[in-house]
Amino acid sequence: MPFKQVNRYFKDKGFRPFPFQKTAWERTANGIHQLIQCPTGSGKTLAATGAMIERLLTEPSLNGLRLLYVTPLRAMTKDLELALKDPFKANEVRILARNSDTSAKDRANLFRKAPHILMTTPESLSVILSSPKSIDLFSTLESIVVDEWHDLMSSKRGVQMSLCLSRLMRLSNHPTITGISATLRDPHLALEALLPNGVMGQLTQADIERTVTLSIAESSEDSRLPWAGHLGLNLLRPVSRRLVPGQTTILFTNTRNQAEQWYQALCIVRMDLSIALHHGSLAASARHGVEKQLKLGDIDCVVATSALDLGVDFQAVEKIIQIGSPRSVSRMIQRAGRASHRPGSRTDVLLVPTNRLHLNEFSALADALDAESLEPIRPPEHCLDVLIQHLVTIALQEPWHPDSIFKEVTSSWAYRDLSRKTFNRLLTVLLKGSDSLEKYPEYRRLEQRGDGCFVLVSNHAARRHRMSIGTIVSHAYVRVRMRRGRSLGEVEESFAGRLKPGDIFRFSGKRLETIRLSEGELIVKPARSGKSGEVPRWTGGRLPLSETLATRVMQDFQRQRPLSKRIQNKEWLANALLKTASIQGRISHCPRQDMTLGERFKTRDGYHLCLYPFAGWLVHQALGPLIATRIAKRIPATLTVTVNDYGVEILSPEPEPLDRCVEDWGAIVSPERLNSDLEHALNLSELVKRQFRATARISGLIFEGYPGRQKSLRMLQTSAGLLFDVLSQYDPMHVLLEQAKYDVLRDEFDMERLKKTLNTLTQHRLTVKAIHQPSPLALPLVIDRLSARLSTETVAERMARLTRGFNATA
Incomplete structure (x- = not known):
């Protein structure tokens, strides 16, 4: 196929299509499913849509929806709408973006006059599918594009997308599915997870090299690197000097608390610059305003979190600064891709260590980039809460028979092994909640007609479900609102619940004083400048070190080969790494891959045993309590456990429990009886109870209320707690209890990696x-424990005393 129209468009723009783009067009035109893998900024959107652009330009008389473009971020839908309108400036091709920000008028127009191209998110797609009118809407669909598939497939949103694809394949005449991703270790698995079970596709990969070079912010006598810590503000001045007026920079942090702190600090030391804050908890209007400034290049620096990681195209961005370790290779590639958003361009990233051990992670990161060693993605499977929600959504669209819907659901990769027995248990949940809940009508959502088909039990049940379609939650949030009414965004309820009236915290670039927590809202006011007692942090998401980087960090202590050439100041880094390894080796041993390093020492706090599996924070969260529990089974002991990404500290008032741990090491770390020991070690029932609230919200077992009449946070907590207790006592094998437990072990403790460890x-x-x-490895564990308790001696003073013999200033 010559693709004359789309080639002419490229020529008018002064570009020539890449070979991978032409290959992608041919495959779409021939009905071949594919996964496009190419570097960020290489024209992947036009690769995925070029064939349909050609068809719509060649056949202007076509009516009905032809191309569905699904993206994980709302911000991307508007960006893509503008990009895809460009080839059709002289044509009457209708393009519409539909997400939760879309007006009621535009939502209604979707069905009155179908667009040719529709851009949406997985959540909004589920909402569209709930309408009976969507059957006609999608009947003409020819092509489906799923952008940033690597991001979606790693969470329940990908499972939701997979179910929607199975439904679309049934409604349409076998549309072509195209996935897009920039960072994947196993593209074959990604393609398999994207397509319906048994459907074949092909990989379309770009032969385009995108070079990422790394520079390390160097410490000096005036800005010495601490041995522990995560803020990095000691390097504020050298970092601030890298910011240039008129040159747009994104400064990435790993947590929202870190973003708030850096934003405040930069505003103080660089008052000559236009600086903004962007993270996922801010109000939508604030985020959209910053995104607009980024696109226009009207801002000098944006302090951001992962909310800007994915493929929103900001052409004006020229520099990337990363505060602390990015914690994974894939995340670094994504963030580097936000700058120099042009095919084949080079990006130089400034890495800012927040402690000395981050230098080891930066060296490991460069090695992994050289080896193209990305982290594996394990797509979630059998998410029964998501499936329950989807089954009710499809019942809103049309009645369904268990036999046909079971076949449709199991065509999705995530549910390919779903048994009919488990599926029938889900039908019980839909019909009556459970045997113990059947007398309560609010848990009855579907009923079975005489012909065997399932339909909504009432209009009331339908209205309630429409309010929660697309809900995929991991944490519950409360809105932060100024006393005079303006909304600032959202914070985790676990954080808001700990605040007392008068407590001070930073949010949305402001110092705020807590007034009260009421009806699911945290009411605040500006804090007076002289007010002290600031709450040090709020959750905002902690990023665990990936297995890929953790393994290479361990190897780095025994490094014999030169540092990667992509590191611009590798001589300085090599010298700093040598000093760290020298101090570690002088005090203790350097870690090696063929052994497990342990260190024992005594302080005024007690007797310490530090162990270094280098398995990452999630695994160590379970491993530490597991070791402590197994020690306590052998000898009465009061043990304190502290963990980080590198290791585990066991603190005891007496040496005997630690002696027993070393003596019985093989049994202490045995994978046998793992599940039962974890139940005891982690107080798993409480963790599952907390997770159950999210599981119940996703599945629709708990209703959050209608707009303007939402249930209060306390009401939701009480409802979920009572429901959990009833099911635990009378129906302990309930599918949603099992799902909540599985989610805790998978998401909070990485059970698969724990067993491997x-x-x-x-x-x-x-x-x-x-x-x-x-030692340098033990010190961060000690400092983390000290930071979590009150002491008359400051943590800084204690750390200075503990590092007195290190003699390292770099």
Whole structure:
């Protein structure tokens, strides 16, 4: 196929299509499903849509929806709408973006006069599918594009998308599915997870090299690197000097608290610059305003979190600064892709260490980029809460028979192994909630007609479900509102629940004083300048170190080869790494892959045993309590556990429990009886109870209320708690209880990686070194524990005393 129209468009723009774009067009035109993998800024959107652009330009008389473009971010839908309108300036091709920000008028117009191209999110697509009118809307669909598939497939949103694709394949005449991703370790698995079970597709990969170079912010006598910490503000001045007026920079942080702190600090030291704040908890109007400034290049610096990671195209961005370790190779590639958003361009990223061990992570990051060693993505499977929501959504569209819907659901990759027995248990939940809830009509959502088809039990049940379609939650949030009414955004309820009237915290670039938590809203006012007692942090998401980087960090202590050439100041970094390894080796041993390093020392706090599996924070969250519990089974002990990405600290008032741990090491880390020991070690029932609220919200078992009449936070907590207790007592094998437990073990403790770590620990010998002071590896664990409690001695003073013998200033 010559693709004359789209080639002419490229020529008018002064570009020539890449070979991978032409290949993608041919495959779409021939009805071949595909996954396009190419670097950010290489024209992947036009690769995925070029064939349909050609068809719509060639056949202007076509009516009905032809192209559905699904993206994970609302901000991307508007950006894509503008980009796709460009080829059709002289044509009457209708293009519409539909998301939660879309006006009621535009939502209604979707069905009155169908667009040729529709851009939406997975959540909004579910809402569209709930309408009976969507059957006609999607009947003409020819092509489906799923953007940023690597991001979607790693969460329940990808499962939701997969179910929607299975439904669309049934409603349409076999549309062509195209996935887009810039960062994937296993593209074959990604393609398999994208397509309906048994449907074949092909990989379309771009042969375009995008170079990412790394520069490390160097410490000096005036800005020495601490051995522990995560803010990095000690390097504020050298970082601020890198910001240039008129040159747009995105400064990425890993947590929202970190973003708030850096934004405040930069505003103080660089008052000559236009600086903005962007993270996912801010009000939508604030985020959209910053995104507009980024597109126009009207801002000098944006302090951001992962909310700007994905493929929104900001052509004006020229520099990227990363505060702290990005924690994964894939995340670094995504963030680097936000600058120099042009095919084949080079991006130089300034990496800012917040502590000395981040230098080791930066070296490991460069090695992993050289080896193209990305993190594996494990798509979630059998998410029964998502499936329950989807089944009710499809019942709103049209009645369905269990046999046909079971076949449709199991055509989705995530549910390919779903048994009919489990599916029938889900039908019980839809019909009556459970045997213990059947007398309560609010838990009856569907009923079975005489012909065997399932329909909504009432208009009331239908209205309630429409209010929660697309809900995929991991944490509950409360709105932050000024006393005089203006909304600032949202924070996690777990944080808001700990605040007392008068407490001070930073949010939306402001110092705020808590007034009260009421009806699901945190009411605040500006804090007076002299007011002290600021709350140090709010949650905002902690990023665990990936397995890929953790393994390379361990190897880095024994590095013999030169540093990567992509590091611009590698001589300085090499010298700093050598000093760290020298201090670690002088005080203790350097870690090695063929052994498990342990360190024992005594302080005024007690007897310490530090162990270094290098398995990442999620795994260590479970491993630490597991080790402590198994020690306590052997000898009565009062143990304190602290964990980070590198290791685990066990603190005891007496040395005997630690002696027993070393003596019985093989049994202490055995993978046998793992589940039962974890139940005891982690107080798992409480964690599952907390997770159950999210599971119940996704599945629709808990109703949050109508717009303007939402249930209060306390009411939701009480409802979920009572429901959990009833099901635990009378229906302990309920599918949603099982789902909540599975989610806790998978998402909060990475159960699969924990089992792998235990197997590795049993195979490697334990080498324990008695030391006289905390080593560079032990010190962050000690400081983390000190930071979590009140003390008359400041943490900084204590850290200075503990590092007195290190003699390293770099």
